[in-house]
Amino acid sequence: MSLIPEIQKRRTFAIVSHPDAGKTTLTEKLLLFGGAIQVAGAVKSNKIKRHATSDFMEIERQRGISVATSVMAFEYNGLKINILDTPGHQDFAEDTYRTLTAVDSAIVVIDVAKGVEPQTEKLVEVCRMRNTPMIVFINKLDREGRDGFELLDEIEDKLGLTVCPLSWPIGMGQRFKGVYNLFESKLNLFQPHGQQEAEETIAIEDTSSDLLDHHVGSAEAKELRDDLEIVRTVYPAFDQEAYLNGELSPVFFGSAINNFGVKELLDCFIHIAPPPKPRETEERRVEPAEDQFSGFIFKIHANMDPKHRDRIAFLRICSGKFERNTNYLHVRQGRTMKFSNPTAFMAAKKSIVDEAFPGDIVGLYDSSNFKIGDTLTGGETLHFKGIPSFSPEQFRYINNANPLKAKQLDKGLAQLTEEGVAQLFTKEDNARKIVGTVGVLQFEVIQYRLEHEYGASCTYEPLSLHKACWLTSEKKGAIAKIVKERKKDMARDKEGHLVFLAESAWALKMAQENYPDIKFHFKWDF
Ligand code: G4P
Helix, strand or coil, X not given: CCCHHHHHHEEEEEEEECCCCCHHHHHHHHHHHCCCCCCCCCCHHHCCCHHHCCCHHHHHHHHHHHHHCCEEEEEECCEEEEEECCCCCXXXXXXXXXXXXXXXXXXXXXXXXXXXXXXXXXXXXXXXXCCCCEEXXXXXXXXXXXXXXXXXXXXXXXXXXXXXXXXXXXXXXXXCCEEEECCCCEEEECCCCCCHHHCEEEECCCCCCHHHHHHHCHHHHHHHHHHHHHHHHHCCCCCHHHHHCCCCEEEEECECCCCECHHHHHHXXXXXXXXXXXXXXXXXXXXXXXXXXXXXXXXXXXXXXXXXXXXEEEEEEEECXXXXXXXXXXXXXXXXXXXXXCEEEECCEEEECCEECCCCEEEEEECCCCCCCCEEECCCCCCECCCEEECCCEEEEEEECCHHXXXXXXXXXXXXXXXXXXXXXXXXXCCCEEEEECCCHHXXXXXXXXHHHHCCCEEEEECCCCEEEEEEECCCCHHHHHHHHCHHHXXXXXXXXXXXXXXXXXXXXXXXXXXXXXXXXXEEEC
């Protein structure tokens, strides 16, 4: 059987945004369109609320719930859409970075009043590293916000994207009349709190037509014509090839909460977004339509129930057909494994699947066999590339608080770092262990989980570090030299790779100047 029809049907993507820009709301509206949920509010439980940010147990509980919504699949217009959820809390940004390695495209949500925010910048950077095609959705047009052109300038400057508006707003906030859809040459009139059916669209091929004045008023019609004139002269026309190469990002305006502009976004998305693409491995390029199954683990989620130490490993299928109860090669361990209850996620529902295709995500129950970046294949030795580890931003020394439980502590730390909760470094000079994380919350999470899941207890000591940089050099002896001269600043990650621990931005700059033959990397591919 040819896999091509199944592959062509799939669109696997993530919605990324700075917290509160409207990612959850947009996801929910998309699911409503797809009939995957029936009522608004169904996805809300996934959201880690602001007021809960200091309560890590609440966050872990919500992360537990979010397993169910890790992948939200639905059918729309004959396509199978897989939305990969990304954690809302920025302390879990690394989970998001890794999830982005498993998608074929992304939608970036920006709040019209706030514009580009820090988390948006980081997430888009990760997408850009992999040339992931991105569509931008500017949200909350029902509120007063920034001028459209000013926002597009900011998106180009701060996010480094070349944009091409495919819709344009008519007014904003109280004066918001709707958007003109350049992709389909039609006018969408805004009705506050409108339902999807209530959205009124009028085909207007020629924007000089009186029809426009009739629907939005003369002043607004004139403003729109002037704006569109600028849009057409300043921005490139939409080009499918450029979008697919990650070189051009279409932009839509709307209001997710009012379900306005969402259907246009979805209809354009299914039209232009890519089906599963070939993927690079260290050995060769893997085409999705190959007969042989292959896939990689991009996320591992621990079961929150301490009585069950099992975890769910999320597998992105890259090629071939994945089948239940079939032997596959776990490349790193060099042994075969089969899975009796692989799970697929449909919105809030989980179900056991018999088969899955490229672009699909399958949850595998795992008792510590997997770590992030692991490859499964039909037999060939392949290693998928591009699952990055980023320099942590917070560091602490970790000490064993109970000498009788040293083994448990080591085991717990090894497993938690395999899940990607944190990174572990061992200093070269004194073998002390350092935990590095993206956000401070993870320190509490680790301490709690070590105690409750492994019976180990730990304490932390503050450590002021700016970055941990992985080192490479093409010059023989250069690495040995820095290790010898700067031993107190050197450590190894859990794979044994050397890292330089920079105390400050200045110390890092000095080291880069003093060791010109060495490259200092802020990220590392597994
Ligand atoms: P996130 O997942 O990106 O963090 O954002 P989320 O969708 O939860 O939206 C953040 C807040 O913005 C929510 O309000 C949501 O209702 C609101 N919102 C989303 N889209 C729009 C929009 O188009 N217009 C307006 N005016 N607001 C929008 P909240 O008060 O924080 O939460 P809730 O009490 O409404 O759940």
